[in-house]
Amino acid sequence: MDLYAVLGLPPGAPEAEIRKAYRRLARRYHPNINPGDKAAEVRFRQITAAFDVLTDPVRRRKYEEQGVVVELSEATSFGFAGFDFTRAPVSGSGASTFGDLFAEVFQQRRGRQPGTMAERGSDLHTTIDIGFDESLRGVARSVTVLRRETCRVCRGSGMRRTAESPCSRCDGTGVLRSARGHMLFTKTCGACGGTGRQVHVTCDGCSGHGVESRSETLTIGIPAGTPHGDRIRVPGKGNGGWRGGPPGDVWVTVQVAEDPRFRREGDNLHYILPVALQEAALGAKIEIPTIDGPARVRIPPGTQSGQRFRLRERGVPSPRDGRRGDLIVEIRLMLPPILDERSKDLLREFGRINGEYARETPTT
Ligand SMILES: [Zn+2]
Ligand SMILES: [Zn+2]
Known part of the structure; x- marks a missing residue:
């Protein structure tokens, strides 16, 4: 886990930026604001873990030197401890009160435009090999799938809200200048709409694509008696949908080994x-x-x-x-391999008694 990326920051960002990013992201993904949203809950834990490590000088140095992956504990508290919603953020003109912060969250949710061509995510396909005996009794197997899903940093927008800063295109002037001959032209900067400020920057989590690839391990229960070639569907574990569309499914083809008997x-x-x-x-x-x-x-x-x-x-x-x-x-x-004279004699004797029985029409 790249702890800086989790906070949408470049590696080695200063502590003030870390605190700022943490406050902003934690407000958005806090479980109290996203009741029942598992993805938000996971993200909140990651944000909190990243913040914990990167604001602790000793652990931060260790992480930067060794890239130690920090395991997330279920016990990470969801308390509002550490937030002061009554105070303005360190800088910027963003939301400054508790009410405003939540208004921002809800506004972003409404801004998802559910009407515009929601698209279901594509299905993923994989195979599992099991033994013949396992196919009779039933067995549980793990498979790892690489799913494409909506970027959790920017929620698919490809953009990241950030504290206001001067527009990089027009250096904060709001206009672009160009010279043609002796004439000097100016036009409104398109990047910032003439405001001279930028509020959104490209998301670091997904490089602006709005999607990220994530591997997930699924446990597949294969029922007793499953034949070779059967397909098992795991709903909702395929690639994520677009523009609010539902995710695709995972299809697991079961391959059963042949039995010699x-x-x-x-x-x-x-x-x-x-x-x-x-x-x-x-x-x-x-x-x-x-x-x-x-x-x-x-x-x-x-x-x-x-x-x-x-x-x-x-x-x-x-x-x-x-x-x-x-x-x-x-x-x-x-037929046995008949090599000894005694067996041959017995069979000749047998033939004399029974005649050419094999080609006679059976009497009924
Ligand atoms: Zn993103
Ligand atoms: Zn501009």
């Missing part, structure tokens, strides 16, 4: 069960993996390769209603 189809899981010749022919009880742990299934005698068995509600919980899909077990018949 199960293939997901909708909320059903598919599992390929390799079985031995004698297991398929004679029937067997075989242990298979499920997402709830191992389970035993009974293979009936005469089971064919490619045959499917359905285990109800052993699939994935639906992320919508939590109802579980099925586990579909597909049989794959595996």
Whole structure:
């Protein structure tokens, strides 16, 4: 956090400027003036923290030498301590009483021109990678997004109110002079409208663009059963809107790692069960993996390769209603590598008894 920028000041500004900036900004962002406005509250804490450090000679030197980032504590008080609203500011002809100060705040709010083309902020897109097991149970993950939002220093105006100073364009005279031949022309200075003074300068926080980029870490709750490719919407966390428009959303695409055992189809899981010749022919009880742990299934005698068995509600919980899909077990018949003479003899014997059964039309 650049403490000087927080106060809208150039680095190394003198203490009198720091106090002046603090008084001005604290009046604007004080929580009592902005009830319920979280952004203003955060800004007020930053202003107060910056002021605390920069007006303490020891801490200020440390900050300037080492750039120590100051952590903000929640405990920063919102008291009006340190303000004297009855006294005029150190310099300038700005607001001088409590009432005037608040009038200024409200006037600025009205000045936001809600009618002029409010524009919704754009959406941001990001992805999260999770494991297969995590997708079944649900998981919380953090993502950091870089959002563009209204500059908190100038509230998007790109300009910063400052104490009145002579106009830099006309040196405070209010007129611009130009010579053409022997003639000397004068015209009203456009920068200050002929007043010779400037009240606004370009905002340091955003270089006059009215927007700043800020990274924010969001915690995304991924519900149990979320499939690969699902998108989760985080409303209002996209880029800030323009001219009072609402912010955009953040869209998080969930990418689920593949599992070596199960293939997901909708909320059903598919599992390929390799079985031995004698297991398929004679029937067997075989242990298979499920997402709830191992389970035993009974293979009936005469089971064919490619045959499917359905285990109800052993699939994935639906992320919508939590109802579980099925586990579909597909049989794959595996022939052993037959190398020994004894096995070969047995199979020849088997062939003599059963004939060319594989291509005969089954009798029903
Ligand atoms: Zn700004
Ligand atoms: Zn001027």
